[in-house]
Amino acid sequence: MLTVNNVTKKYKNFLANDNLSFKIEDGEVGILLGPNGAGKSTIIKSINGLLRYNGTIEINGVDNRSLEAKRQLGYIPEIPALYDTLTVAEHMEFIRRAYKIEDVDIADKLLERFELADKKKKMGKELSKGMQQKVSICCALVHNPSVVIFDEPMVGLDPHAIKELKQLFRELKAEGKTVLISTHMIDTIEDYWDVAHIMMHGKIAATKHNRGDEDEKSLDELFFEITEGTPEEA
Amino acid sequence: MLSATLYRIRKDLAKKPWVIVVAILAILMTVFMIWTGAHAGADSEKVRNLELSIGAINVISIIVFDFVFSSGLTNGAVGFTYADVNFHLAGPFTPKFNLILASSGIMKMCGLFLWVLCCQSTSLSLMFGFRTWDLIALILGNVIVMCAGYALGAFFCAYFNDSEEKITLVKRIFTAVNVLFVGASFALLYKRCGSIGAIRGLGLKGIIATVGSSVPAKFFPVAGWTNLVYTGIAYNNMVYTVIGIVIVVALIAGILALYLNTDLDYYESAMAGAQKLADMKEAKRAGVDTDTSKINAKIKVGKETLKKGWGASAFTYRHFLENSRGAKLFFINPLGIIYRIITFGYGLMMDKMSIMDSPKGNLVAVMVMMIMLNAVVYGGGKTILEFNRPYIFMVPEKASKKLMACIAASLPEMIFDAILCGGLVFYFGHLTILDGVSAAVMMLAFNLLFQLVGLMSLRIFQSLGRVLLITLRTFIGYGLVLFAFVPAIIVFAVLEGSLASLFLVAAAFAAVLVGVLMIFAKDLVDKVELA
Known part of the structure; x- marks a missing residue:
């Protein structure tokens, strides 16, 4: 479970996150939607303990900066942060060892799934952006986290990888894990989500639950209404 | 295009006014360094050893030429950003004009090197007895050596862009010229001294003076030709000065003619370089500061x-x-x-x-x-x-x-x-x-x-x-x-x-x-x- 309570983040005079609060339950997929500069990446980084902020963030009831929370957290950054001179297999091995994971087969399974098995000996700098993103996803899942945060995960991926990733979201959800996905690509969102928070100017402008109610506005209708029109109406 | 580039520079400076302050401080420091350096040399040696000063200038210039030429040969078409690729390379401009853009980054590096050279003026004066005019000649000469050296290296890089073998051939010729120079210098030293022991007896200063003012050094590509002008002035030898001026003018004209009359095709490698730069920038934006030395290695x-x-x-x-x-x-x-x-x-x-x-x-x-x-x-x-x-x-x-x-x-x-x-x-x-x-x-x-x-x-x-x-x-x-x-x-x-x-x-x-x-x-x- 992920709980964000009254989180505010300022960069000098710029208010990137303004008193944000939301919760994603176990087995739920949450979406953070918003245009560029809405503050999505800032809250994602804050959740991952990579920024200082005011407010509280909890991972399964413990402070997100505690070692306990870090053990349960998986993070896929917007731009893959791979090591240039480490091979794909070594990236996986490094993360496995750093997180003290005994299971040596998990890396192979993940690489197989994302069609990286034949790229094991390629160095980080030799991979295309899409490949790097796939490695980044695999690295975040090696330690089997219970809360997984994706920051713009679809960018640079090929159609097969996007399909695989969507399937992964569904599986993580089925396993009772908490998933938070930040994106501005509204057309990539399908039926796997449970709750969507639409962000504008550092605030949550609207929240929509996926109940399959046909009378409600669709997610993209709501999104464009907020980003191009009147946020208060939402 | 030129006005757009100047506008960009002006906007950049407006955003970072401290760059102007740093530049002014650097210039003042340079002048101060040359002044103190020249005085240090004058005090340390009462009788001027002209052969040593001229020899040292030549040896330094030869080292500088070797460095910038190989830099140009390796990185000639590198230095473009993606903005350059999109707006300049894809725009209605000739490859020759666009190549000038790539040289701006290298020129900055050359400027920095010259500044370091100025900062070492005291040490140089103490070592070689440089006077003010020697230091000025060293710096001005090296401006020409750097520009011409890089331009030549970059030209070969762009011209032979499609053939690794031809680039390797240029590198081999370049190495051969250096080996020939070292060999000729050693032969000259041996002829003058008669034995290895006697060469050792000359000491480092003596070797630099002899090698740097020798005929092979005077005719070493670009560096030797450029310094021929000052050698002539220092020794009151009009023949050297005139030959030096004629060769330097011919060199500059020759480089211009090469660039103006040759079809250059380097866009592919320019784009590859731009991609690397873009990756580094993007990575840095995401908080990943890339180790550039590893990227290129x-x-x-x-x-x-x-x-x-x-x-x-x-x-x-x-x-x-x-x-x-x-x-x-x-x-x-x-x-x-x-x-x-x-x-x-x-x-x-x-x-x-x-x-x-x-x-x-x-x-x-x-x-x-x-x-x-x-x-x-x-x-x-x-x-x-x-x-x-x-x-x-x-x-x-x-x-x-x-x-x-x-x-x-x-x-x-x-x-x-x-x-x-x-x-x-x-x-x-x-x-x-x-x-x-x-x-x-x-x-x-x-x-x-x-x-x-x-x-x-x-x-x-x-x-x-x-x-x-x-x-x-x-x-x-x-x-x-x-x-x-x-x-x-x-x-x-x-x-x-x-x-x-x-x-x-x-x-x-x-x-x-x-x-x-x-x-x-x-x-x-x-x-x-x-x-």
Whole structure:
């Protein structure tokens, strides 16, 4: 479970996150939607303990900066942060060892799934952006986290990888894990989500639950209404 | 297009007005350095050794030419950004005009090199007896050498862009010219002196004077031709001056003609270079400061792989693996080796040319050089860049453990470097083994100090931008080293301690500073701000 309570983040005079609060339950997929500069990446980084902020963030009831929370957290950054001179297999091995994971087969399974098995000996700098993103996803899942945060995960991926990733979201959800996905690509969102928070100017402008109610506005209708029109109406 | 470029420069300067201040300060400092340098030379030598001055100018220019020509040959079409590719390369402009754009980055580098040359004017004057006009001739001559050298190298790079074999051929010819020059110079020296022992008897200054003012040096491509003008002026030899001017004018005209009358096709490699630059920029925006030296180097995977480390120590072993993969020699940073060679060369010059009055003077000069260079090597090393990626903060281990694990990764290199430094100090300072070992311990403490200062600066002053950040961390490092030397000098001077005690007290104080910085650095890992 992920709980964000009254989180505010300022960069000098710029208010990137303004008193944000939301919760994603176990087995739920949450979406953070918003245009560029809405503050999505800032809250994602804050959740991952990579920024200082005011407010509280909890991972399964413990402070997100505690070692306990870090053990349960998986993070896929917007731009893959791979090591240039480490091979794909070594990236996986490094993360496995750093997180003290005994299971040596998990890396192979993940690489197989994302069609990286034949790229094991390629160095980080030799991979295309899409490949790097796939490695980044695999690295975040090696330690089997219970809360997984994706920051713009679809960018640079090929159609097969996007399909695989969507399937992964569904599986993580089925396993009772908490998933938070930040994106501005509204057309990539399908039926796997449970709750969507639409962000504008550092605030949550609207929240929509996926109940399959046909009378409600669709997610993209709501999104464009907020980003191009009147946020208060939402 | 020119007005658009000028507009961009103007906008950039408006955003960063401090660049103008830095430039003015650099120019003032340059003038001051030349002035003091010229006076230092005048005082140190009553009778001017013209052959030495002219020879030294020629030798320096030849080294500069070799450097810029090979730079141009390797990086000729590199230096374009994606904006250049999209707006200039794809725009209605000729490849020749666009190539001028790529040279701007190299020109900055040349400017920086000339500035360094000016900063060394005092040492050059002390070594070679340079007067004001010698220094001015050296600098002006090298402006021509750099521009022409780079333009020629870049031309060959662009012209033979489609053929690796032709580029290799140019490189071989370039190497052959240098080998020929060295061979001819040696033959000349041998003919003049009659034996190897007699050549040694000339000393370094004598060899430079003879080789630099010889006929092969005068006709060395670009460097020799350019310096022919000043050689003629200095010796009152109109023939040399006129030949020099004619050759230099012909050279510039020839380069222009080459560029204007040749079809250049370098866009593919320009785009590849732009892609690398864009990747680095994007990575930096995401908080991943890429180690550029590793991006450009041809690194192979090899047999070694990651098999050790658990928890925080996984960082140490990963760094070991990366270091050994990136280094040409075991785990040692190639830049570190270059800097040690520079220190050795500098020490050798100080020693053989008797610039300082005593071995103690040489010792101080070599020490200062080592400390200055190590602040650069360890202040911005690869280990520091670890703290620009999310993993170090996200791995569930205590901050102090992760910090120690990353610093431990640099220890083998630091220890090796400290031993090397101790050896250099022992050799050039004519010291005892105990003094050398103490100096090595002190350098190890200083290296650790520089690394922590680098880390702290990166985390606290990241928003300052690369240039200011590097300057700031280097000067903070120097300041702390000076601070550590204060009690050491007191012990040495007041209590009449030995040199070993001076080094060990400085090491102890540096170790205390390292301890204090470790506490702050741990806090920065805990309370991260990875913007």
